[in-house]
Amino acid sequence: QKEVEQDPGPLSVPEGAIVSLNCTYSNSAFQYFMWYRQYSRKGPELLMYTYSSGNKEDGRFTAQVDKSSKYISLFIRDSQPSDSATYLCAMGDGGATNKLIFGTGTLLAVQP
């Protein structure tokens, strides 16, 4: 079993829809949770960063962490065609090396 599991998609939604992207994990030591957006043939861009449990909102994006269920989500409201990209979750365990473990990414397509 991988430490971080992410549905690869592709996920196709109409413009304006609410998108829910999810990751599950097995390591209960994970405390730092990140979401990256990666456009085709580009480097990942940090979207959201959450420490421990709870919600964090930034514009149309909301990140949720449920440590009891080992489950994290990224919600995108009023999705736009420009949101079409691969979304990667990443997690860190608070150790000395600050290494991140990445999910495989979910490909999202927002249809105009």
Next chain:
Amino acid sequence: DGGITQSPKYLFRKEGQNVTLSCEQNLNHDAMYWYRQDPGQGLRLIYYSQIVNDFQKGDIAEGYSVSREKKESFPLTVTSAQKNPTAFYLCASSIEGFYEQYFGPGTRLTVT
């Protein structure tokens, strides 16, 4: 503009040749990382460095080498010992002690 640069964007080599990928950052970050991205496999850590003149192997270091002689630079050499070198290579950096990693644009290496 602060950021991470990787060059070249595309690189083609013949099997049996060593090749060096460049990564430079002007963010004044102490920590730097090299990842490999293959379709369906997410990002896998090759090497990382938390301080100048020191670096550690990641999960898939075999067939790769790095150096960290300057804070700004973390070049990756893909040697002929790497069995399957064709991939998208990503360099990242972070403030030491922090999990937020910032990525360069990537280098796509094709070995034939």
